[in-house]
Amino acid sequence: MKLDEAFYQRSDVVQISRELLGKKLVTKFDGKLTSGIIMETEAYAGITDRASHAYGGRRTARTEYMYHAGGIAYVYLCYGIHSLFNVVTNIDGIPHAILIRSVFPISGVKEMFARRKVNIKNPARLCPGPGTVSSALGIQYSHTGLSLMQNKIWIESTGTKVKDSNVLTTPRIGVDYAGSDALLPYRFILKGIDLQ
Numbered sequence: 001m002k003l004d005e006a007f008y009q010r011s012d013v014v015q016i017s018r019e020l021l022g023k024k025l026v027t028k029f030d031g032k033l034t035s036g037i038i039m040e041t042e043a044y045a046g047i048t049d050r051a052s053h054a055y056g057g058r059r060t061a062r063t064e065y066m067y068h069a070g071g072i073a074y075v076y077l078c079y080g081i082h083s084l085f086n087v088v089t090n091i092d093g094i095p096h097a098i099l100i101r102s103v104f105p106i107s108g109v110k111e112m113f114a115r116r117k118v119n120i121k122n123p124a125r126l127c128p129g130p131g132t133v134s135s136a137l138g139i140q141y142s143h144t145g146l147s148l149m150q151n152k153i154w155i156e157s158t159g160t161k162v163k164d165s166n167v168l169t170t171p172r173i174g175v176d177y178a179g180s181d182a183l184l185p186y187r188f189i190l191k192g193i194d195l196q
Contacts, residue, residue: 036103
């Protein structure tokens, strides 16, 4: 079942980030359906979070989508090359977002391999980072602002309840510039579950 706006438009971005583990991220572009189980996420808590693009109320053409009501995509370019897919949460005007860092391929795996153009055999190694997630699922910078209620990018419940014992919580990666906020336990990793 596709997650609805009520799921995204809650106030606790950290809780939502953890709850996204085990959900299925799905894309459908040019009639090609691909999907993967969300294995790793990072929460970004808006204007009070020095690691967030919206820290201090920063508003630019790029970050404006973060200020929309939850349930849309926020996709930005990293190093001008990699499209990184984020889920916007909370209500209109509060710029919370969750970076999807890793997925385990489920549907359209052949297409995902073709998009990645890599010579690896283990699907678990196909989308180990946020750039590879977007590449494999066909998500591009131009998809920023797309509603997750429509039929291009969406997230589904799998009916699986993820136990706390299967979740590793750590600080986020690559945000050393954020000072003490870099140490916040806002990264969640699904572990100890065999999806193969």
